[in-house]
Amino acid sequence: MTTSPTATAENIIEVKDLTVGYGSNIVLQNLNFSVKRGEVFVILGGSGCGKSSLLKNMIGLYDPPKGSVLIEGQDIVTAAGTERQNILTRFGVMYQQGALFGSMSLLENVRLFLEEYTQLSDDEMSLIARCKLDLVGLLPFEAFMPSEISGGMQKRAAIARAMALDPDILFLDEPSAGLDPITSAELDQTILSISRNLGITFVVVTHELPSIYTIADRIIMLDKNTKGIIAEGDPRWLREHSDNPQVRRFFNRGADIALTENNLHPETLPA
Amino acid sequence: MPINNNHNALADWQSEGVRATLKLTGHFNAHTLGGLWSKTRNDQTAWLKSNDASTQLSIDLAQVSYLDGAGIAFIIDLKHAQEAAGGSFTLLNLDARYEPLINQYQPVNNLFPTDDSDHHDRTNLIERVGKGMYELAEDAKLQTVFVGQIASSIGWAVRYPRQVRWNDFINVAVEAGVAALPIVSLVAFLIGVILAFQSAIGLKQFGAETFVANLVSLSIFRELGPLMTAILLAGRSSAAFAAEIGTMTVNNEVDALVTGGIDPIRFLVLPRMLAGLLVAPILSLFSDLIGIFAASLTMLAYQIPFVTFYEAVLKTIHVNDIMSGLTKSLLFGLIIAGVGCLRGMQTGTGAAAVGLSATRAVVSSLILIVMVDGLFAYISYKTGF
Numbered sequence: 331m332t333t334s335p336t337a338t339a340e341n342i343i344e345v346k347d348l349t350v351g352y353g354s355n356i357v358l359q360n361l362n363f364s365v366k367r368g369e370v371f372v373i374l375g376g377s378g379c380g381k382s383s384l385l386k387n388m389i390g391l392y393d394p395p396k397g398s399v400l401i402e403g404q405d406i407v408t409a410a411g412t413e414r415q416n417i418l419t420r421f422g423v424m425y426q427q428g429a430l431f432g433s434m435s436l437l438e439n440v441r442l443f444l445e446e447y448t449q450l451s452d453d454e455m456s457l458i459a460r461c462k463l464d465l466v467g468l469l470p471f472e473a474f475m476p477s478e479i480s481g482g483m484q485k486r487a488a489i490a491r492a493m494a495l496d497p498d499i500l501f502l503d504e505p506s507a508g509l510d511p512i513t514s515a516e517l518d519q520t521i522l523s524i525s526r527n528l529g530i531t532f533v534v535v536t537h538e539l540p541s542i543y544t545i546a547d548r549i550i551m552l553d554k555n556t557k558g559i560i561a562e563g564d565p566r567w568l569r570e571h572s573d574n575p576q577v578r579r580f581f582n583r584g585a586d587i588a589l590t591e592n593n594l595h596p597e598t599l600p601a
Numbered sequence: 602m603p604i605n606n607n608h609n610a611l612a613d614w615q616s617e618g619v620r621a622t623l624k625l626t627g628h629f630n631a632h633t634l635g636g637l638w639s640k641t642r643n644d645q646t647a648w649l650k651s652n653d654a655s656t657q658l659s660i661d662l663a664q665v666s667y668l669d670g671a672g673i674a675f676i677i678d679l680k681h682a683q684e685a686a687g688g689s690f691t692l693l694n695l696d697a698r699y700e701p702l703i704n705q706y707q708p709v710n711n712l713f714p715t716d717d718s719d720h721h722d723r724t725n726l727i728e729r730v731g732k733g734m735y736e737l738a739e740d741a742k743l744q745t746v747f748v749g750q751i752a753s754s755i756g757w758a759v760r761y762p763r764q765v766r767w768n769d770f771i772n773v774a775v776e777a778g779v780a781a782l783p784i785v786s787l788v789a790f791l792i793g794v795i796l797a798f799q800s801a802i803g804l805k806q807f808g809a810e811t812f813v814a815n816l817v818s819l820s821i822f823r824e825l826g827p828l829m830t831a832i833l834l835a836g837r838s839s840a841a842f843a844a845e846i847g848t849m850t851v852n853n854e855v856d857a858l859v860t861g862g863i864d865p866i867r868f869l870v871l872p873r874m875l876a877g878l879l880v881a882p883i884l885s886l887f888s889d890l891i892g893i894f895a896a897s898l899t900m901l902a903y904q905i906p907f908v909t910f911y912e913a914v915l916k917t918i919h920v921n922d923i924m925s926g927l928t929k930s931l932l933f934g935l936i937i938a939g940v941g942c943l944r945g946m947q948t949g950t951g952a953a954a955v956g957l958s959a960t961r962a963v964v965s966s967l968i969l970i971v972m973v974d975g976l977f978a979y980i981s982y983k984t985g986f
Contacts, residue, residue: 432951449635450671458631458674460712465670469711477950495631496669523705527698528669 339366342499342531343388348397350383357383359557361397363550365499370525370532370545372565374580375552381535382426382503384552388533389423389501390414402498419447421499422492426507428484430476436463436487437472443494462490465520467513482509486517493524500524502534506541518544539583551577608633608667614644619656621648623679626664629672638675645679649686656688663694673702681709747943750866751874758871769872777838778880782887784837788829789888793895796820801903810903814913817896822918823981826889827926828974831933834881835966839941842873843962846945847955855946870942874935881934882927889926925986929977933970940966 343365350358357380365371375381386392388399390406398405406417430439440459444450450458463469466486468479476484485508492500505521506514518541524530525545536542542549542565549568551561553576561568561577569581608628615622623641627633649656660676662668668676676692683690695703706712724732758765800816846869849855858865897910944962948954980986 433953444631448631448671450631451639454634454638454674454678457678457712458671460714461670461674461677461706464706464712472714475951477954493670496671523701527702 339368341365342367342402343533344400345388346398346400348384348387348399349395350380350387350392351395352392356395356557358552361559363559363562365531365533366548367498367531368525368529369547370521370534372542372546372549373533373535373552374537374542374549376554376580379552379554380557381552385501385503385533385535389421390418419495420497421501422495422497423501424485424488424492424503424505426503428476428481428488430484430487430491432476435473435475436468436479436490439476439487440491440494443491447495459490459494462493463487465493465524466490467516482513485509486513489517489520496528497530499531499533502532502536504535504537506536506538511540514538514541515544521545539581551580610634610637612637612641614641614648616644616648619652621645621656621658623658623660624664625660625662628667629665629675630667630669631671634671634675638678641675642678642682645682649682649688656683656686657691658683658688659691659693661693662696662699665696668696668699668702670702673699676703677706677709677712681713684709743947744943747939747946751870751939754864754866754871755874757867758875765875766868766872770875773873773876774880776841777834777876778884781833781837781880781884785830785833785884785888786891788833789826789891790895792825792829793817793821793892794899796825796892797896797899801900805903810900810905811909811913813896813900813903813905814910815917818893818914818917819922821892821896822889822922822926824926824974826892827885827930827933828970830881830885830888830930831937831970832967834877834884834933834937835963835970838877838880839937839944839962839966840959842938842941843944843948843958844955846870846942847948847958850946850948851950851952851955865946870939870946873942874938877934877938878931879934881937882930885926885930885933886923889923921986925977925981929974932973936969936973937966940969 341364345361345363348358348361349356350361361384373381373384383392387394388406390399390409394407398407400406401417401420404413404417406414409417430436431442434442437456437459440462441455444455444458448455460469460472463472466489468483468487468490471479471483471487476487479487485505489500489502489505492502502521506517509517521532521534522545525532532545534545546565548563549561549565550559551568552558553560560574561572565581568577572578572581608630610627610629610633611625613624613626615624645658658679660679665672680690692703796817797813800813801810804810804812804816846855849869855865855869858868893914897907897914900910901907941962944958944965948958
C-alpha cells in the first residue's frame with residue numbers, strides 16, 4: 331500500500347478491522363483507516379470493488395461480519411436505541427439516486443428531519459430548508475415534486491436534505507455522477523466552501539478525477555483483487571509518487587486496466 | 602424526537618428607543634435555536650412596531666462559539682425583518698469564517714417567498730370541472746385503444762401461439778390463482794354459511810326450510826360465486842399487476858422493451874390477460890362449490906340432511922345457470938387483468954405514482970365489475986340466460 335505523508339489531526343471516523351460482505355461473499359477484508367475532522371475524504375476504486383458497500387457499513391445500514399466503525403468515538407456497529415439515534419444525527423447521507431421522498435415537495439423533503447428532531451417553528455424550519463436549497467441552487471424549485479425535476483437536480487436536493495441538520499459529517503455516494511461538468515464543478519465549490527467554513531467532514535465516494543483533485547484532502551483506493559486498500563493519502567502526491575502501477579493508471583486514466591478486466595485483446599480493437 | 606444536545610445558546614435582547622442590541626452567546630444550531638429563535642423574533646417585531654422611525658439593530662457575536670447553517674438562517678431572518686421595516690442592521694465581531702456563509706444568500710429576499718410563489722397553477726371550479734371531464738374523456742379514449750391493442754394481441758397469440766410467453770403465463774396463473782385458493786375458500790365458505798342462515802331464518806316462518814337449497818344454490822352459482830371471486834381477484838391481482846408493471850414503468854423497463862422493439866402489450870399484458878381469463882372462471886367454480894358445501898353443512902342444523910339438500914340443488918340448477926356465472930367470471934377476469942395492466946402502464950414517475958396506480962386499478966376494476974354484473978342481470982332477465 332502506498333501512503334502519502336499526512337498531517338495529524340483528530341480522527342472523527344475510525345474504521346478498525348472492518349470486513350465488508352456477507353456469508354462467503356466477502357468484498358473487503360480487514361480495513362483500517364481513519365477520517366480526520368474537517369477533511370474531505372474520498373473513497374476510490376473500480377466498479378464492483380465494494381465502495382458503496384463500505385459506505386453502507388460506515389453509516390450503519392449493513393452490519394459487517396467483523397470490525398467496528400467509530401463515529402466520534404462511538405461504535406455505530408454495536409450502538410442501539412438512543413445512542414444509535416444520537417450517532418445518526420451526527421451525519422447526513424446523500425444516496426446515489428437521490429432517494430428523495432416522492433410524495434413531498436423539495437422543501438418538505440429538506441424540512442422533514444428538522445420537523446422530526448428540532449423544536450423550531452414552521453417558518454423557521456422553512457427558512458433553514460430554503461437556505462439549504464439555495465446552497466445547491468434549487469431555491470426556485472422548492473415547491474416542485476421530485477418527479478418534476480431532472481436527475482441531477484434530485485441529487486442536489488438530496489445533498490440539501492442531507493445538510494438539513496448541519497451534521498458534522500456528510501457522506502456522499504457518487505455526488506457528481508449524472509451532473510453536467512459546470513454543475514459538478516459548482517457542487518465541488520459548494521463542498522469546499524462548506525468544508526472550509528463550517529468544518530464539516532466529507533466522506534465521498536466518487537470516480538470523477540477532476541472532482542477528486544478539486545475536493546479531496548485524502549483518498550483511499552480500494553481494490554477488488556486484494557480486497558483491501560491499495561493507496562492512501564493525497565491524490566496529487568499519489569498520482570506522481572505511487573509505486574503501485576494500478577494506482578498510477580487510475581489517476582492517469584490508463585485504459586489498460588479496462589482492457590485486461592474485460593479480457594479484450596488490444597490488437598482486436600480498431601486503431 | 603428532539604435530540605439530547607449538550608450545547609447551549611443564549612440571546613440577550615436589549616432595546617432603547619430606536620437602537621437595539623442582541624448579544625449572542627454559545628453554540629447555535631437547529632437544536633439550541635428551538636424556542637430561542639421565535640422569542641428573539643417576537644422581541645424584534647414588538648420593538649419594530651413601537652418605533653416608526655429608522656431603527657438600528659446591532660448583533661454582537663463576540664461570544665458565539667459555533668454557528669451552523671441554522672444559526673446563519675436565524676441571523677438572516679433577523680436581518681430580513683430589519684430591512685423589511687426600513688431599519689439598519691450591523692453585525693459586530695463576526696468571525697471571518699462565517700462571513701461568506703452569510704453573504705452567499707444574495708439576495709436574501711429570495712429566501713422569503715410571497716404566498717403566490719407556488720408554481721402549481723391555481724384553478725377555479727369551472728376550470729377544474731372542465732379539466733376533470735377532459736381527463737375522463739382522455740381516459741375513456743385510452744381504455745378503448747387499450748381494448749383494441751389487447752384484442753389484436755390475442756389475435757396474434759392465436760396465430761403465433763409458440764411466441765407467447767407461456768412461462769410468464771404459468772407464473773402469473775399460479776400467483777393469481779393457486780395462491781388465491783385459501784382466501785377464496787374462506788370467503789366462499791362464510792358467504793355460504795351466512796346466506797344459508799339468513800334465508801333459513803326467513804323461510805322457517807313458513808315452514809319452508811327445504812327451499813333454502815334452491816335459494817342459496819341459485820344465488821351462489823349465478824351471482825355471489827363469480828362476484829365475490831372477482832372482488833377478491835381485483836383486490837389481490839389487479840393491484841399486483843398495476844404495481845408490478847407500474848414499477849417497471851418507473852424504472853424505464855417498459856421503455857427498454859419499446860426501444861428494443863418488443864411490444865409491451867404482448868410481453869407484459871398478454872400473459873397476464875390469458876392468466877386472468879383462465880384463473881377467474883376456475884376460482885369462481887371452486888368458490889361456488891365451497892359455498893354450496895358450506896350451506897349444506899349449515900342446513901344440518903335445521904335437520905335437513907345432505908342428500909335432501911343436494912337433491913334440491915340438482916333440481917334447481919341447470920347448466921345455463923352455471924354457464925351464466927362462468928361467462929360472467931370470464932369477463933371479470935378480463936376486466937381485472939386488463940385494468941390492472943392498463944393502470945400499470947399509465948403510471949407516472951416516482952414511488953407515489955405506483956401506489957396511485959394500484960389504487961386506481963382496484964377502484965376501476967370494482968366499478969367495471971359491478972357495471973358488467975348489472976348489465977348481465979338485465980340480459981339474463983330479458984333473455985333467460
